[in-house]
Amino acid sequence: MTLLKLATRVGRIQPSATLALTARAKALAAEGKDVIALTAGEPxxxxxxxxxxxxxESLNAKGAVDRYTPASGLPALRKAIAAKFKRDNGLEYTPEQVMANCGAKHSCFNLIGALVNEGDEVIIPAPYWVSYPEMVNFFGGKPVVVDTSSTGFVLTAEALKKALTPRTRLLIVNTPGNPTGAVWSREAQQALADVLKGTEVAVLSDEIYEKxxxxxxxVSFAALSQDAYQRTVTINGVAKAYAMTGWRIGYAAGPKHVIDAMGxxxxxxxxxxxxxxxLATLKALAQDPAELPGWRQKFIARRDVLVKGLNEVPGVKCAKPGGAFYVFPDFRGWIGKRHRDLLLKDDSVICEALLTRALVAGVPGSEFGAPGFLRFSYAASDDEIRKAVERIAGFGRELT
Ligand SMILES: Cc1ncc(COP(=O)(O)O)c(C=O)c1O
Incomplete structure (x- = not known):
């Protein structure tokens, strides 16, 4: 039999690099190697x-979990999501304007599927979360990547204006951001909202790292003004805020006709x-869990150790991110150097060398549209973070 032909649309996407690297680090660990994996996108x-x-309790309540619910989610959950947006973000949505999805990734997928036509342009600030351009490509849209590495990983009004064309359909906003951890201020977002006034550009505001x-x-983009509210679909979920990545619940809120289409x-x-x-999400959204402030303190302490340690490594520069659990250091100072027999010609080679020779796993910045950078997650123990910094520094000392 001849090889089964694939649809052209899958030829336009690559498997997730972060998941692949996490798997690779796990495989090395299974071989008995003492790998420190700073690849994970989960608390x-x-x-x-x-x-x-x-x-x-839900599981044990007879019949409570055995059946389908309405496709867009349990009515009680849609109500609870609307209440969460009001409480935390000052956003007024009716339950019909919100829906539950199988993770925030799925919310993004549904939204891009509902909005983007073949050839439509989607402005994606880089460094970006790996899935945005892939989803846009899958649906036949055209990612328009705008580099923000020289403006503190914040998209400026000027850069947005330059990227806008009559074909622009959607702008992606992700604050706090993956992979940079950058938090976009109210002023920075307002400047973008001002540029969009009078256009028909929609905004996907991915707020998964809000907590x-x-x-x-x-600051939620939709909360900036009535104009911003009308053009924005706000996406969030339980994965990062409540350490619930495995539960797979995300949610979206926006204009009813868009939510209906996503539904x-x-x-x-x-x-x-x-x-x-x-049902578990209903509980999670009722009030922030008591654990959250403690987690935040832990993340702050780990971030500070990682940022300080990386900045002490010659050739490495690391901005201090305001949120999420990633650092995104600039390793361009290492490019062109050698580690023994190996020429460090780009961030992928650096990443591979750190993994196999220093046993520290990160993700190359080029996967996020930012060559020369690396992403390290600090959703790892204090001990692992300290050791990882020592190993990176040790590797750095061997460069010639
Ligand atoms: C920016 C961003 N959005 C969405 C997601 C996906 O979240 P979920 O696990 O709810 O699908 C991630 C996960 O890595 C992310 O980093």
Whole structure:
């Protein structure tokens, strides 16, 4: 039999590099290597006990989790999501304007699927989360990548103006951001909202790291003005805020006709998100878990160790991120140097060498549209972070 032909649309996407590198680090660890994996995009804490206990209760309540729910989520959950947006973000949504998805990644996928036509341009500030351009490509849109590395990883009004064309359909905003951890201020976002006034450009505001802000404040794009509200779909989820990556619940809120379209798409793909996870999310959204402030303190301490340690390594520069759990150091000072027989010609080679020779796993910046940088996650123990810094510094000392 001849090889089965794939659809052209899958030829336009690559598997997730971060998941691949996490798997690679795990495989090396399984071989007995003492690898420190700073690749993960997930908190290293357990889902709070109260949320797990409530899930156990749901599981034991006869029939509570056995059936489908409406595709866009349980009515009680849609209400709870709307209440969360009002409480935390000052955003007024009716339950019909919100929906639950199978993770915030799925919310983004549904939204891009609902908005982007073949050839439509989507402005994606770089460094970007790996999935944005892939999703846009999948749906036949055209990612328009705008580098922000010389403006503190913040998209400026000027850069946005330059990137806008009559084909621009969507702007992606992600604050706090992955992979940089940058937190965009109210003023910075307002400047972007001002540029968009009078256009028909929609905004996808991915706020999945909202609860992990250490410096500055989290501002929802939709809360900037009535104009911003009308053009924005706000996306969030339980994964990062409540250490619930495995539960797979994200949610979206915006204009009702957009949410309806996303709901139609979802109804023909996944149907509803898992009923048990929806019920656990109800508990999670009722009030922030008691563990959250402690987690934040831990993340701040780890961030500070990592940033200070990396800045002491010759050739490495690391900005201090205001949120999320990533640092995004600039390794361009290492490019062109040698580690024994190996020429460090780009960030992928640096990353591979750090993994195999120093046993520290990160992700190359080029995967996020920022060659010369590396991403390290500090969702790892204090001990691992300290050791990782020592290993990177030791590797750096051997460069010629
Ligand atoms: C910016 C960003 N958005 C969305 C997601 C996906 O979140 P979820 O696990 O809820 O699908 C991630 C996960 O890495 C992320 O970094």
């Amino acid at each position: 290293d804490f357990e889902t709070p006990a109260a949320i797990r206990a409530s899930a156990v 992990l802000v250490y410096d500055g404040e989290h 139609a798409l979802q109804s023909h793909s996944t149907s509803n998100p898992t009923t048990l996870s929806q």
